[in-house]
Amino acid sequence: xxxxxxxxxxxxxxxxxxxxxxxxxxxxxxxxxxxxxxxxxxxxxxxxxxxxxxxxxxxxxxxxxxxxxxxxxxxxxxxxxxxxxxxxxxxxxxxxxxxxxxxxxxxxxxxxxxxxxxxxxxxxxxxxxxxxxxxxxxxxxxxxxxxxxxxxxxxxxxxxxxxxx
Numbered sequence: 637x638x639x640x641x642x643x644x645x646x647x648x649x650x651x652x653x654x655x656x657x658x659x660x661x662x663x664x665x666x667x668x669x670x671x672x673x674x675x676x677x678x679x680x681x682x683x684x685x686x687x688x689x690x691x692x693x694x695x696x697x698x699x700x701x702x703x704x705x706x707x708x709x710x711x712x713x714x715x716x717x718x719x720x721x722x723x724x725x726x727x728x729x730x731x732x733x734x735x736x737x738x739x740x741x742x743x744x745x746x747x748x749x750x751x752x753x754x755x756x757x758x759x760x761x762x763x764x765x766x767x768x769x770x771x772x773x774x775x776x777x778x779x780x781x782x783x784x785x786x787x788x789x790x791x792x793x794x795x796x797x798x799x800x801x
Contacts, residue, residue, distance in 0.1 A: 637692065639745045644738050646697040646711065646745050654685035654696070669706045671730035677710050680726070684712075691716050693753045694723060699742045701733060708733035711742050713750065721756030721801075727772075739772045747776065751800040758800055764792040773798075 639646040649657070656663065657673050658681050673681060684696050696712030709729035717723045725746060729739050747758055760778065762769040778796035785792045 637697075639697070639749055641702075641741045641745045643702055643736070644741045644745065645700040645702055646742060646749075647700060648692070649681070649684060649696040649698050649710065649712075651685055651687050651690060653698075654681045657681050658685055667700075667705050667707060669708045669730050669733065671732060672707050672709065674709070674728060674730050676728050680710070680712055693749065694755075697742075697746065699727070699729060699738065701738060708738065709742070711746050713746075717750075717755045721754065722759055722797075723750050723755040723757070724759050725750075726760060734768060739769075740775050743772055743776045747798070747800060756799070756801045757797060759795065759797050761793050761795045764794050770794065 637648040656666075657668070658678060662668050680696060684690065691713075694713035694716040696710055698707045699709040699711055700706065701708050709727065711727035712725060714724040714726070727739055727743060750758060760773055762773065764783070773796045776798065778798040780794050781797045782795040783792060784795065
């Protein structure tokens with residue numbers, strides 16, 4: 637499965653590819669940015685690598701920059717929509733790829749694909765200090781619905797939601 641936008645291409649990450657990404661076993665044609673994968677993506681990739689099968693739609697996708705073909709990040713769903721039709725997702729790009737609108741477009745592509753496959757709403761969260769991620773969500777029509785403060789971790793998270801249907 638490949639989703640194509642003006643600046644990005646999203647490609648499904650299979651369990652086998654996830655295993656290679658985690659092991660940093662780059663093969664000809666993979667074309668990973670030297671910073672990829674970044675630390676925050678390793679846990680979801682390990683989970684995917686351990687899976688024997690995956691949902692063909694609500695899975696992880698490699699984010700490729702169209703201008704040079706490099707894999708610069710990932711976007712993924714935490715499973716299919718729940719009983720209310722809501723799907724949760726997360727995303728990230730290597731530092732050198734940030735600030736060029738790639739994450740905004742990747743989120744747009746992934747959400748359009750999710751809606752085309754039955755999702756009614758989408759939710760995501762971000763650290764309150766991550767202004768870039770907050771802007772990506774807001775540019776994609778998300779509204780803040782909750783703030784959570786974790787005193788023991790000295791962290792605060794913002795929760796966002798967007799209706800897709």
